[in-house]
Amino acid sequence: MQIRTEIHHGEWNQFIAENSSPSSFLQTYEWGEFQKSLGFKIHRFAVTGEAGEYLAVAQAIVRPLHFGKTYLEVTKGPVMQVVSNKLISCVFEELRRIGKKENSVLIRINPPYESGLQLTTYNFTPPEILLRQMEPQDTVLVDLTKTEDELLENMHEKSRYNIRLAKKKGVKIEEKTKDSPAFDKFIELIGETARRDGIAVWPRSRFEKFRQQFMLGDYKSRDPRAILLTGEFEGKILAASIIMLFGDSGTYLYAASSSESRNANVPSLALWEAIRQSKLAGKKYYDMWGIAPAGADEDHSWAGITRFKSRYIKSGKTGVERHCIGTWDLVVDKKYHTLFRVAKKIKTLFKR
Template sequence: MTFSAFPASQHILQTDSWGEFKARYGWEPVRLHSGQESALVLFKRLPLGLSVAYVPKAGIGEEWTRLLPKIETECRQRNAVFLQIEPDLDEPYDTAGLDSVFPNYIKDEATIQPRGTILIDISSEETTILATMKQKTRYNIRLAERKGIKVETSHDLDDFYEQMLITSGRDGFALHSLPYYQNAFEIFEPKGQCVLLRASYEGESLAYLMLFLYGQRAWYFYGASNDKHRNLMPTYLLQWEAMRYAKVHGATLYDMWGIPDADEDELEEQFMLRSDGLWGVYRFKRGFGGEVKRSAPAYVKVFKPLLYKAYRWLRNKRTGGENASL
């Protein structure tokens, strides 16, 4: 039985490029195989010879009943406290069937990657894609075009980061260091798996979008904008041009990556009232159409219960029970 929602296209977080990238930040990537399937497992070393293991966005296929024991054996050899697996699967799905793949695992609602997203089908003609957007979003795209906003590819990571700093200060979200984005671009861009797009007005940079691509899928991971000429709606045209770029380069699905973890009714009731966390970006992202999706929870195999209990206590203390990161 195959559970992957996207069997024809692996998630970019399961690629060797992602493993190479995370290796620069203390993770050791290990790829394990069974038949035609494989899993990228990331190990983080801890003091006292311990480690933790993480499998992001795993495509769960027919070989997983044979692949999973190999992953667990590798975890034991590396003295892992626990193994966390996050399936590349969105609701609704066969819950009982997926649970049967992971016997003696704990289901954890607090995943590392954001559970909520919007998926946009970009396989149709451009006119059809535009027709699924909110009327105001289409208007803003056309306004930006009429007013002379230009979108082009860029390699200016310094300027991109300057605008990330502005965006972080304005919208209150956490930011990585400049080398983090430079390393991602350095690894993915030469392989055609990443592009940096720049929106400008009369030669002046207004906004950036870093898009990731793999197979038939594209992901909007990072975006930044300054406070100049916001009335010209550069971010709307930038997002649309990113979709067009993804479509030309073979993608049929565009992932907006990261909205509040709430059902669609709550999202629609609250988005005009809230701007905290991911609520502010949801207001922008929803305008581009698509389907609101929520991913499966994490499955956790505990090898050292007392140490895992201590980890959970520290995580909840640090995050107040909200989504945490390793």
């Protein structure tokens, strides 16, 4: 096995699409370029076989910390053709080498697998710091191999009713990916949604760079690409969403809505149209992108959104809940990791 750092764009993306399901767009070449545009350093490498074929890939983003330290983030990666001890050891050895070079405190991975990796064997542990910087490990996948009638028939009665009611009231959903006024309206609505629901969202500048990378130019020929859908009622855009399309999946990346005319059920029809658009694009899954963990309490902060998303499938028939192995850290610098951990505890005490 060899480490290869001269990466072919198309070969890289094809490997990820073929060896992760739902396809891991956060490991695509374009996502790395997007992160570069935000000022972050990127490391990409592939582990190759005797004939130069890819066996595993990892794209690591160098994130800054205090005191001149960093951490490596390998989100929805590494991606491997076959999970084997020899291959895993090779990947982690290279990540450790990069981490030391970048003055990293830890290496954070979030593999796109439900099982098969015994990460404690390789000295990985559950995160103790930077807990807000973790991607969701649980999601709902809608099975797009089913017909639209099957999907509608098997979703929760309330969701089906809301979709039909929105249509009856004259709600219109349109794709407006390259439309600047629609993008501006999305930014306005995502800000309103963040304030209403108490969530953090990207600043406008980051959305604009995302748009440049995934939504402008000849975007329809790209993989990955993103589309912008808007929901209009009585001449006003009241909902908007960004859907990521890559490999076998469409992903519910961002959704925003107004508090106005809630009884028109614009968000319900917008979500259904996002599912339809992903199906029309030939995708196998629509990834709802984040639900509460299995067995979570009813008062979990994501309980409401989990109920909303889960109503669009009938488990085992038109979709499934997917629970991956989650986020794990490999500590590279124990001294500074302890320092950050203690600082976190002190900060928590002062907040009480």
